[in-house]
Amino acid sequence: MYHYTESGLRNIWLANGYEEHETPYGRGVSFHNVEGLHRAIARGLINKAGKLTGAELRFLRKELGMSQPKLAEMLGNNEQTVAMWEKRSNQPKMADRFIRAIYREVSEGNAHIEEIITRLIDSDMDDGHEKITFEREGDDWKLAA
Numbered sequence: 001m002y003h004y005t006e007s008g009l010r011n012i013w014l015a016n017g018y019e020e021h022e023t024p025y026g027r028g029v030s031f032h033n034v035e036g037l038h039r040a041i042a043r044g045l046i047n048k049a050g051k052l053t054g055a056e057l058r059f060l061r062k063e064l065g066m067s068q069p070k071l072a073e074m075l076g077n078n079e080q081t082v083a084m085w086e087k088r089s090n091q092p093k094m095a096d097r098f099i100r101a102i103y104r105e106v107s108e109g110n111a112h113i114e115e116i117i118t119r120l121i122d123s124d125m126d127d128g129h130e131k132i133t134f135e136r137e138g139d140d141w142k143l144a145a
Contacts, residue, residue: 002029004031004037008059014037018032039107042063042107045103046060046104057095060099060103061086061099068083
């Protein structure tokens with residue numbers, strides 16, 4: 001068994017899929033399909049019971065290719081708050097659930113989820129007085145184009 005600390009997580013062990021070998025600098029390890037391994041780790045994290053640790057939250061964020069400021073913006077927080085969650089493992093349930101849901105959606109091919117969230121963030125900037133027009137079409141009403 002190999003303790004895979006290269007992921008930034010302390011609780012990941014590999015039963016196989018790696019090779020240990022000697023290098024001019026000492027013992028080395030190579031891993032087969034690291035991207036696939038990281039996807040498997042992420043799927044394990046989003047399905048695990050209990051709260052994510054700060055390191056697990058960071059792992060998922062990085063697997064999404066998301067910076068701390070970007071995650072903070074999506075959650076309506078600031079980047080120092082996200083950094084604190086990752087350091088101290090004290091993120092609120094909402095952040096825990098959000099990062100799991102985002103990873104699941106993106107990994108299952110719903111790439112539009114980030115676009116939806118960006119639109120919601122942009123709508124936060126609105127003063128709430130935008131004119132919304134509806135029109136009747138037959139017996140139904142719909143949002144006017």
